[in-house]
Amino acid sequence: DAGVIQSPRHEVTEMGQEVTLRCKPISGHDYLFWYRQTMMRGLELLIYFNNNVPIDDSGMPEDRFSAKMPNASFSTLKIQPSEPRDSAVYFCASSPTGKATNEKLFFGSGTQLSVL
Amino acid sequence: KNQVEQSPQSLIILEGKNCTLQCNYTVSPFSNLRWYKQDTGRGPVSLTIMTFSENTKSNGRYTATLDADTKQSSLHITASQLSDSASYICVVSLYGGSQGNLIFGKGTKLSVKP
Numbered sequence: 001d002a003g004v005i006q007s008p009r010h011e012v013t014e015m016g017q018e019v020t021l022r023c024k025p026i027s028g029h030d031y032l033f034w035y036r037q038t039m040m041r042g043l044e045l046l047i048y049f050n051n052n053v054p055i056d057d058s059g060m061p062e063d064r065f066s067a068k069m070p071n072a073s074f075s076t077l078k079i080q081p082s083e084p085r086d087s088a089v090y091f092c093a094s095s096p097t098g099k100a101t102n103e104k105l106f107f108g109s110g111t112q113l114s115v116l
Numbered sequence: 117k118n119q120v121e122q123s124p125q126s127l128i129i130l131e132g133k134n135c136t137l138q139c140n141y142t143v144s145p146f147s148n149l150r151w152y153k154q155d156t157g158r159g160p161v162s163l164t165i166m167t168f169s170e171n172t173k174s175n176g177r178y179t180a181t182l183d184a185d186t187k188q189s190s191l192h193i194t195a196s197q198l199s200d201s202a203s204y205i206c207v208v209s210l211y212g213g214s215q216g217n218l219i220f221g222k223g224t225k226l227s228v229k230p
Contacts, residue, residue, distance in 0.1 A: 004159070031214075031215055031216075033215065033216070041222075042205075042220050042221065042222035042223060043160075043205070043220040044220075045216060045218070048215070048216045055216060056216050091159050091160075093159070095215050098214045098215045098216070099214060099215070102148065102165050102167065103215065104162040104165070105160075105162065105215055105218070107159025107160050107161070108159050109157070109158050109159050110157075110158070110159055
């Protein structure tokens, strides 16, 4: 199993540009999560999906952020327009059933986003 | 407010030495507590998951303890190796919540020097 796959690994863009981050979850996992990690705030949940349906997007910071999951094997996180304060590492994670009791969360390697 | 506090923020130890990382939480109601290891440039990887009734759980040289009464957990690393250099994140889950209800600590950055 290749694990959760994210692309690109690094993204450098200028303020005002559109940024699209991509994620392929582990096959068979029903839940997909998008997180943002900064030194100041640690890991923060942005949005998560169950069977391709968004369940909770209360962590999305602004309307500039949007996420989609058109099928079970692909999700995108889009920022438009991007701002320097969006600079962070964005992680995608997946889990089999989403039950918190004893189920592991599997993370991708992240996308390092720098907005100049 | 549900919070997870970790200490110390950073720690430097010599290879072969033991160390203990601390996690205090105010999450209620509590379901389980997890420790993750995050290598530089990588995503977090699960080390242990402990439920309310578990006091200790080991994964190789990593041993996690949980005191649900005092709401404290520790991660003990025995005979440290250079590959243990990473950030260690404590995560607490709300009872009845899904994986979308995890409260993350900010992590302890461990550096193991030769």
